[in-house]
Each structure stands twice: as C-alpha cells, then as structure tokens.
Amino acid sequence: MPELPEVETVKETLKRKLINKVIEDVNVYYERIIEFPDVESFKKMIKNQKIKDINRRGKWLIFELDDYYLLSHLRMEGKYIYRKVSEPLSKHEHVSFNIGNDTELRYMDTRKFGKMHLVIKEDLLTRKPISELGLEPWDKDLNISYLKNKYKNKKLPIKTVILDQSIIVGIGNIYADEILFLSKINPYKKASELSNDQLLNIIKYTKFVLEKAIKLGGTTIKSYESSEGVHGKFQNELLIHGKQKEECPNCNDIIIKVKIGGRGTYYCPTCQKDSN
C-alpha cells in the first residue's frame, strides 16, 4: 500500500535506471489507468520523449520529460517492473513503456486503481491533481496556524481529516494510526476541537513517522513491494496499526479496532482516551 514513504522509495529506485532513457513506444492494455488526456493522445505525445528527472509530490510520481510531465499515482497496489520486450505480458500488467535496449518498463497493478496523467509543463501546478495538494510534511509553512485555519470548520474525526491530501500530503491509513497514537489523540476527536499542543504533536509526529519510514524503505504489508524485490522494513516498527487485540506498547491495555469514515482504525483506549 504505497503511502508517501513507499512512493519516495519507488522514485529513488526508478531514478537509478531511467534517467536519460527515451520512451520509444508505449502500449496501454487497460485504458482506465490513463486519466488524462485520452489514450490515443497520450500515446502520441509520450513517444520519443526523454526521461530527464523523476520527482515526487505527495503520493504522485512525477516523471519530467522533454515537453511534458507524466504523473503516476500507484494507489493501493501499483508498481513498476522491468521486462524484456519479448517476455509475455502477465495478467496484471496494464501499461508498458519501451525504453530501448530490448527493455520495457511495465506498470503493474492488481486492482487497476492506479492513474496516470500527461500534462504540458506549464500546466503542472495549475491543474488537477497537483494543484489540489496541500503541504509536504517538511514544508516550513506547516505550522499550528496553518492547521488551525484548515481544521477550523472540520467537524469530522481527526482520523478522517488527517488523510485529506489537500491539507497535508502523503499520510495514508497506516501512518495516520501511527501518528495519532504517538500524539495520544483519540481518532474520533473532531479536527476543529484539537488544542494547540495536539496540533503541534500532529506536525511533529507526522514528520517523525514519515522520515523513519522513508529511512527504512517504506512498509511492506501483504504482498506490496515498492519495486521488484524492494521490501520496506517499516512494518517491523508499527506500534498500533494492525495490532488488534495485542497489548499497547505503552500502557499494556488492549488495542482495539474500529471503523472511522469507512477506514479500519487501530487505537489504544487508554493512551488515546475520548477526552483526548
């Protein structure tokens, strides 16, 4: 399940092999992956473009080409793999980029949730999806007054609001639980009712958790590998997520699992009391 740390890991591994490669051709086997523009235009535009750099914004991978940016969101299970051109397509490979030397970069996604956009360079910051994104966790503008302002009308539980990519980017369901646990905040607490100290903790532990996860190469849950053979190690460090019925590492009370905003949510009823 790629969240920001996984995408960061993928970006770094892709960079090593793809910089200065030319996309000689592209095949799209499942058209819904291509969100913008239409598939025919996408194929025409991307042909013969060189990959100059690869960056990340939130959970989006940004391939800088000669004339465009290719944006790729892995959603839950997307990954990139390298294959010989002659190698038969496996069931879950939906887009392939021929990068020369008999090699293809293939986009693989069991659940077909991933999306790609191809935008002209000057449009990157002004059109969706990049224009809708909030601050990176390390942005110097991420402070109490920013969060106070963004949260002031949010009557939804903080668990839901912390996942809102238009406020802070990169936090997914797993890290949301970890951040709230470390911040000792009850996941049901309304975002608008958080104290300054609690907002400060969210900022502090968002950075802490994501930095640590990046260092460890992300989290490998179920079958997710960020790239072929790349397994994250952060799952060994998870304190609360997925630990239903186990003891809280802090107070030894039993961790419970609930559903908030449709998301599986793990928390410690003692460390993260209702009043918090």
Added chain:
DNA sequence: GTGCATACCTGAATGC
C-alpha cells in the same frame, strides 16, 4: 461548502 455514500477493482479471508 460540507459530509456522506458509492464506485472503481481483485484476491484473500471468512462464513455458511
């Protein structure tokens, strides 16, 4: 603008 439900997908786990 806000909050909620639903759609998009597949495969694994669970229930009967």
Added chain:
DNA sequence: TGCATTCAGGTATGCA
C-alpha cells in the same frame, strides 16, 4: 468442497 460475503484502501464523483 463450494459458493457467497466481507474486507482491504486512495481518490473522484454525485447527492442531500
């Protein structure tokens, strides 16, 4: 054993 149901989860969209 086999079939049906539930769950996992990021984001877009439509509706009240």
